[in-house]
Amino acid sequence: xxxxxxxxxxxxxxxxxxxxxxxxxxxxxxxxxxxxxxxxxxxxxxxxxxxxxxxxxxxxxxxxxxxxxxxxxxxxxxxxxxxxxxxxxxxxxxxxxxxxxxxxxxxxxxxxxxxxxxxxxxxxxxxxxxxxxxxxxxxxxxxxxxxxxxxxxxxxxxxxxxxxxxxxxxxxxxxxxxxxxxxxxxxxxxxxxxxxxxxxxxxxxxxxxxxxxxxxxxxxxxxxxxxxxxxxxxxxxxxxxxxxxxxxxxxxxxxxx
Amino acid sequence: xxxxxxxxxxxxxxxxxxxxxxxxxxxxxxxxxxxxxxxxxxxxxxxxxxxxxxxxxxxxxxxxxxxxxxxxxxxxxxxxxxxxxxxxxxxxxxxxxxxxxxxxxxxxxxxxxxxxxxxxxxxxxxxxxxxxxxxxxxxxxxxxxxxxxxxxxxxxxxxxxxxxxxxxxxxxxxxxxxxxxxxxxxxxxxxxxxxxxxxxxxxxxxxxxxxxxxxxxxxxxxxxxxxxxxxxxxxxxxxxxxxxxxxxxxxxxxxxxxxxxxxxxxxxxxxxxxxxxxxxxxxxxxxxxxxxxxxxxxxxxxxxxxxxxxxxxxxxxxxxxxxxxxxxxxxxxxxxxxxxxxxxxxxxxxxxxxxxxxxxxxxxxxxxxxxxxxxxxxxxxxxxxxxxxxxxxxxxxxxxxxxxxxxxxxxxxxxxxxxxxxxxxxxxxxxxxxxxxxxxxxxxxxxxxxxxxxxxxxxxxxxxxxxxxxxxxxxxxxxxxxxxxxxxxxxxxxxxxxxxxxxxxxxxxxxxxxxxxxxxxxxxxxxxxxxxxxx
Numbered sequence: 030x031x032x033x034x035x036x037x038x039x040x041x042x043x044x045x046x047x048x049x050x051x052x053x054x055x056x057x058x059x060x061x062x063x064x065x066x067x068x069x070x071x072x073x074x075x076x077x078x079x080x081x082x083x084x085x086x087x088x089x090x091x092x093x094x095x096x097x098x099x100x101x102x103x104x105x106x107x108x109x110x111x112x113x114x115x116x117x118x119x120x121x122x123x124x125x126x127x128x129x130x131x132x133x134x135x136x137x138x139x140x141x142x143x144x145x146x147x148x149x150x151x152x153x154x155x156x157x158x159x160x161x162x163x164x165x166x167x168x169x170x171x172x173x174x175x176x177x178x179x180x181x182x183x184x185x186x187x188x189x190x191x192x193x194x195x196x197x198x199x200x201x202x203x204x205x206x207x208x209x210x211x212x213x214x215x216x217x218x219x220x221x222x223x224x225x226x227x228x229x230x231x232x233x234x235x236x237x238x239x240x241x242x243x244x245x246x247x248x249x250x251x252x253x254x255x256x257x258x259x260x261x262x263x264x265x266x267x268x269x270x271x272x273x274x275x276x277x278x279x280x281x282x283x284x285x286x
Numbered sequence: 287x288x289x290x291x292x293x294x295x296x297x298x299x300x301x302x303x304x305x306x307x308x309x310x311x312x313x314x315x316x317x318x319x320x321x322x323x324x325x326x327x328x329x330x331x332x333x334x335x336x337x338x339x340x341x342x343x344x345x346x347x348x349x350x351x352x353x354x355x356x357x358x359x360x361x362x363x364x365x366x367x368x369x370x371x372x373x374x375x376x377x378x379x380x381x382x383x384x385x386x387x388x389x390x391x392x393x394x395x396x397x398x399x400x401x402x403x404x405x406x407x408x409x410x411x412x413x414x415x416x417x418x419x420x421x422x423x424x425x426x427x428x429x430x431x432x433x434x435x436x437x438x439x440x441x442x443x444x445x446x447x448x449x450x451x452x453x454x455x456x457x458x459x460x461x462x463x464x465x466x467x468x469x470x471x472x473x474x475x476x477x478x479x480x481x482x483x484x485x486x487x488x489x490x491x492x493x494x495x496x497x498x499x500x501x502x503x504x505x506x507x508x509x510x511x512x513x514x515x516x517x518x519x520x521x522x523x524x525x526x527x528x529x530x531x532x533x534x535x536x537x538x539x540x541x542x543x544x545x546x547x548x549x550x551x552x553x554x555x556x557x558x559x560x561x562x563x564x565x566x567x568x569x570x571x572x573x574x575x576x577x578x579x580x581x582x583x584x585x586x587x588x589x590x591x592x593x594x595x596x597x598x599x600x601x602x603x604x605x606x607x608x609x610x611x612x613x614x615x616x617x618x619x620x621x622x623x624x625x626x627x628x629x630x631x632x633x634x635x636x637x638x639x640x641x642x643x644x645x646x647x648x649x650x651x652x653x654x655x656x657x658x659x660x661x662x663x664x665x666x667x668x669x670x671x672x673x674x675x676x677x678x679x680x681x682x683x684x685x686x687x688x689x690x691x692x693x694x695x696x697x698x699x700x701x702x703x704x705x706x707x708x709x710x711x712x713x714x715x716x717x718x719x720x721x722x723x724x725x726x727x728x729x730x731x732x733x734x735x736x737x738x739x740x741x742x743x744x745x746x747x748x749x750x751x752x753x754x755x756x757x758x759x760x761x762x763x764x765x766x767x768x769x770x771x772x773x774x775x776x777x778x779x780x781x782x783x784x785x786x787x788x789x790x791x792x793x794x795x796x797x798x799x800x801x802x803x804x805x806x807x808x809x810x811x812x813x814x815x816x817x818x819x820x821x
Contacts, residue, residue, distance in 0.1 A: 101657070219642070219652045221654070
C-alpha cells in the first residue's frame, strides 16, 4: 500500500516580539512546524504501512527550508520526501496549491491513498484535500475520525458530520482528510532521526513538473485578499421573554434580521 | 497588642494558608499579605512587640512543610510580586530583580516575551529601562532552575535552594542569586551582595541598615559533596549571601532578590531512552556521565512509575495524550541535550544511541523531542508521574486517612549510585512495600515514593525512610537534596549532622533571631535550643 501524505509548514507560534524602540518585528529564527492536523495524517499512514507494507511519501509545496520538516516527518516513519519549490508557486491560494500538489502526486507515481490533515491551522480553509481530490479525479472523504478497515482495493471509515457520524466505504485510490481524534502521533526514535538525515528526498521546480504557470502561484489564484483584520469580539446579549411561542417567533425575527 | 491593620485574624477564608503541597496542615492566629518592603517591616516590628512567631510563605508548593505554620503569624509574600528592574554587567550578562512573590512561570513568560507589566515598569530606574531594550535585542535569556512546580515563587525557591531536572548541568538556585534584601525578625533590614561580603574563616560579621552588628561563629560541619539542600550552607571564607540561600525561612525574610540569567541554548532536545531492566538504565547513567557533555538533565523512571503511567493512559481521559511506553520495557532515562549548533546536537544524540546499545539497550526504544510540541509531550509525561502518585494516595486516603505520600529527597556520591539502588530495592522488597521511584538520577538523587496501602505500611515506610537517612548520611550523602528540610525532614537533619552540629545551627539562627520566632521548627525544633545562651 503506497500512501502520500500532504503536509504544510505553518508558523510555530502566533506571538511576535517587537523591538521596544523601533516597534519592528524581531525575527529570531523561531522555526516553523508541520501543521498539527497533518501529523495525524502521517501517523495514520505509517500505521497502515506497518500493517500492510508499502511506502509512505510526504509531499509539500513550500520554500526550500521546508525540507527540514519533511525530514522530520521521515523521522516519524515516512520513507521519502517530495518538495515542490519554485518562485512560480509563491502566493498560491488553495486552487493553485492543489493544482501544484496534483503535479507532485503524478510525479510520485504509484499510489493507493492520499491523506491530508483536515485543515491547516494558519489558513483554516479545509479546502486543499477536497480540491486536490477533484483535480486528480479521485473520490474523497473529509473529516475522517476512524479508519475501520483498509486493503488494496477499498477503505472503510467513520466520517464526522455536522449532525453525527457516517460509516463510508470508498474504492482506492482515494483521498481522505483526517481529524485529530484519529490517533496519537508517535515521537521519533533515535533510529528514526538517523534515517531521516539521509532518507530519500526529492525537490521539484515548476519546470521539472511541466507546470502550467498560469495555474500556479499568484497567477493561478482567483482568491484576492482585499484586507486582513482582527475582528472585534463583542459580548452582546439580549433577553427574550414571553411564552415559548412568542420567544420562538422573536428568535426567528432576529435570525431573519 | 495588634495595632497594624495589615495583620488579620485567621478565619475560614484563610484556611488554605495553613497547608502547603506537603499536604501537612498547621495552625496560626493571624495572617498578612504585605505588598511593599515598608509594609513588611512594619508588620515585623508590630509582631516583635508582641513576641509573635512568624512563618513566611510563598507559593506553598514546598514538599517539606517549611511554609506550614505551627502557631503565631503567617506572612504570605505572594502579593509582593513585582519585577523591580534589570541590570547588565560589563561582561554582557543580564540580571533581573524581583520581589519574592513573583511566580516562576510568570517570570519565564516575561523573559521569553521580553515584556514586563507596564505598571511595574513605571517604578523602574532609567538603567533598567535601557537594559530592557538590550534584552529585547539579545538572544533569549532564561533563569535555569526548573523545579517541577512552576507555580513556585522566587522567594520560596531561594529559601529552599530549589533545583530541578536541569540542575545536573546548571546547578541549583544558589549560584544565580547575586543580591538579597533581607528583613530580620525585628524589622531591621540588610542587603547582601555576592562577592561583597565574605566570612573570615567561619566568623560572620554583618552590619544591618540600622547599624547593628551581627557577629557569630558559624557551624563547623563539612557539607556533603553531593547535591544538597540540608541545613545551612557553610564553608570557610564563603560568601555571606550563601548563608541565606537555602536557610528554609529561618534567618530573615527575603523582600527583594537579583537573579542572574543565562542565554537560552539554541538547541534543546529531550530524549527518553527505554531499557529492559534497571541495571541497564543505571549503566546508561554512568556511561552518559562519563562520555557526554552538554547534557542538561538525566532523569529516571522505574518500572512502577511506568506502570502507573500506562494505567493512567488507559483509564483517564486527562492522561490519554501521554505517549505510549514501548511494550516490554522496564525503566526509562530522560536526557536533555542543550547545544548551540545542530550538528553538535546530532552528534550527541547519536552518541546516546550508541551508549544505549553498549549497555544492552535498543536505540529504537527511544523518543526524541526536537520540536516544542514534542518537548511538551515529554514534559507532560514527566509531570504525570508525581501527579498520578498524588491521585493514587488521595484515593487510598479515603479508606485509610492516616496514609500520606512518603517521598524521599536524598542524594549520594556518584560512586554509590548502584549501591543505593540495590539498597532501595532490597529494603522495599524486604518490607513488602509498594513504591515508585523517579527523579534526578544524574545527581544520584532519586525520589523514592513509598505508596502505603494501610496504616501498617505507613508506619513501616516511615521507619524505612529513617533507616535510609542513616545509610545515606554514612555514604556521605544528603538527607534533602532539593526540597529543603522544612519541618518534615528535621529529624533526618540530626541524623545527618548529629546533635552537636544541630546546636551550632541553632546558635547561628539565634544571632539573627534571638527568640526563635522566624520559621519556627524548620530545620530543628526550636524548643530544644531556644533557652541556650550565645557562645
